[in-house]
Amino acid sequence: MIYLDHNATTPLLDEAKAAMVAALEGAWGNPSSAHKAGRQARAVLDEARRTLAELAGARPEQVVFTSGATEALNQAIHSAGPGRVLVSAVEHPAVWAALEARPDRRVEVLPVGADGAVDVAHVVAEVERGEAPALVIVMAANNETGLLQPVAELTRAMREREVPLLVDAVQWAGRLPIDFAPDYLVVTAHKLGGPKGVGALVTPTDAPVLPLIFGGGQERGLRGGTEPLPAIAGFGAAVAQVRVDRAHEAHRVQALRDRLEETLLAELPGARVIGRGAPRLPNTISLLLPEGVEAEAVVGRLDRAGIAVSTGSACHSGTLKPSRVLTAMGLGPDECFRVVRVSLGHTTDVVEIDRLAAVLPDAIARAR
């Protein structure tokens, strides 16, 4: 299979798999136990925490391991408390659902431009108008489009005004350097070559964190439950590998992405890449197909040809609603259903890219 859906999830890196097997075999103890087996497990946990802290520019004690980004986003929203919450229009469904579940959060949506980004001056004006917000939420890189938001600038602007900022860095981490330190930073292992079911909430400014899950005092009482050591070990190893490879990989993947994009645009009159001129991830193509072609039909044909890509966001594919993200960027309902997302990653090579470029025009012709 040619897997070009790395924004949905990434295949496990060899290093992560090896660390997971090693943890299953050699660190099966309970990190809370006072004996040798416990200490061995604790050492693995501490090491992963240090690696993650380094990635995020934080200290190890500012990292809370969670079951993934969904939980970490919920926990950050829970921790920031009730009141006014300003939310960029392109956030992940986990953010909207977590806010909907709490009627004491008064949500105000921050619009984005055709480039998928909020305007920092507008955010500042909104923050300064009326009651001080309990939280501002802006995702770093969008899972559907790959478009980046000005999170470094926003972090500085919110810090100056002492307004807590939550940044979902799930798609950014592992692909771009984390050169910003918001109050709440969320990452997940399975988008950077680690396993599913583990993520982290990082608080580089020591913002308050409240537990969502109460238990035996793990994670300094902030996340109860015996730690999933093999998953955390895999997370740590994936992060360590990404820290070594990232710059080179970003360069390699972007060259492949650009090659694919140029071929597709040359071969598909009427197609366009969403946000092409705007800052975006090196691995993502959000391709608007020519009129009269449904993305879903094309994705199905590609699947039968052994190529995995997706329509809109994998997190809610299967629904027939136009994407909230694309709609916020000004696309009409008809256009939303014409968008195919191709996302490259560590397993991608030039043969795969050229195969997609060769197969797609035919898949489109048949889908018409």
Ligand code: PLP
């Ligand atoms: N945020 C973004 C931007 C995502 O792409 C995803 C993944 O689907 C999530 C959050 C949720 O992550 P997890 O699967 O770890 O809960």
